[in-house]
Amino acid sequence: MRKIRDTIKMLVMSLSFALAFASSVYALGVEQIAQTPGSVTVKITTHGETLRSMAITLKKDDAAGNEYALTGAVSIPVTSTSYTFTNLLPGTTYKATVDYVYQDYDNTTSNDSADCYITSAPGKITGLRQVRWRYWNEAVDLAWNEQSACRYEWIAYQGGAVYAKSDFESSLAEDTITVKNDKVYTVQVRAFTEINNNQVYGEWSDPITVFTVPMIPETKKGIVIDSKGRMKVKWNKIDGVDSYEVYVSTKERDGYKCVAKVPATKSSATIKKWNKKKFKKKKTYYVYVVAYKNVGGTICSSGRLYTMKAKKGRNTLNWTFDTNE
Numbered sequence: 001m002r003k004i005r006d007t008i009k010m011l012v013m014s015l016s017f018a019l020a021f022a023s024s025v026y027a028l029g030v031e032q033i034a035q036t037p038g039s040v041t042v043k044i045t046t047h048g049e050t051l052r053s054m055a056i057t058l059k060k061d062d063a064a065g066n067e068y069a070l071t072g073a074v075s076i077p078v079t080s081t082s083y084t085f086t087n088l089l090p091g092t093t094y095k096a097t098v099d100y101v102y103q104d105y106d107n108t109t110s111n112d113s114a115d116c117y118i119t120s121a122p123g124k125i126t127g128l129r130q131v132r133w134r135y136w137n138e139a140v141d142l143a144w145n146e147q148s149a150c151r152y153e154w155i156a157y158q159g160g161a162v163y164a165k166s167d168f169e170s171s172l173a174e175d176t177i178t179v180k181n182d183k184v185y186t187v188q189v190r191a192f193t194e195i196n197n198n199q200v201y202g203e204w205s206d207p208i209t210v211f212t213v214p215m216i217p218e219t220k221k222g223i224v225i226d227s228k229g230r231m232k233v234k235w236n237k238i239d240g241v242d243s244y245e246v247y248v249s250t251k252e253r254d255g256y257k258c259v260a261k262v263p264a265t266k267s268s269a270t271i272k273k274w275n276k277k278k279f280k281k282k283k284t285y286y287v288y289v290v291a292y293k294n295v296g297g298t299i300c301s302s303g304r305l306y307t308m309k310a311k312k313g314r315n316t317l318n319w320t321f322d323t324n325e
Helices: 002-025
Strands: 029-036 039-045 051-061 067-069 074-076 082-085 093-103 109-119 129-134 139-143 151-158 161-165 174-178 185-195 198-201 208-210 223-225 231-234 243-249 257-263 268-271 285-295 298-301 307-311 314-318
Touching (some): 029 093, 039 109, 231 285, 243 268
Antiparallel strands (some): 051 067, 051 074, 093 109, 285 307
């Protein structure tokens, strides 16, 4: 009886081993092995002697987390050991799915699939821009084009030396830098992400030059209309810019005309006429100043953020414009 039990036990173990071996034969694996900002290569581990067909599909999750196919299923040879997805967005996560048909251990045909998440390498940051220079608390808001699977870091220079670096890793395509209002800064940003337990960095963005709008003091001497009908405007000088322009209108939000162009050596201007007429002390005018700097042939502008309302000898600051655009 004991001999029969041992024989049955051996048969069961042999059968279990055979089934496990048969099941393992049909296992298929897929994993990311290389990437660029526009492509990802996956390794496909197969057992070609039992496979009948393979097809690979690129998928992605939408904002709500719902998965959808970006491409149709692409048939590939059963002997394939890798596949490269191209035309990808930089720094973006996708899913690679391999659907395959195989012959089972009992000669029946079955199908299965294998997949893995893949991430393209971060690319060079684009769209870096000054959104708003907050003069009142000495800070500049920056933004750039997002790479969805990435975090970012920035570096700022002042006068050719490193002024500040980002002190944390943000996944938002925006940040704020504490600055001094009378200085010019150069800023660069780069993206990075983790792929296969390795930190992968993108290229630094092209540098941008940022500086604030020149502020007219909210005092009686900021804007003065003299007895000859001339408007005299003074503003705070910004170190490092090349020139200034003064704009005037009789309406707060539109109708502005450039009435003076001034070199960087000066921080004041005298305007003799507005629309071919002398200025009137009892009339209301709106004034702002724009700074310019030539950086390698590109003209950078402080933009506009405020207006100074000049009325009956009193100057009032208005945060008229939402951005520096």
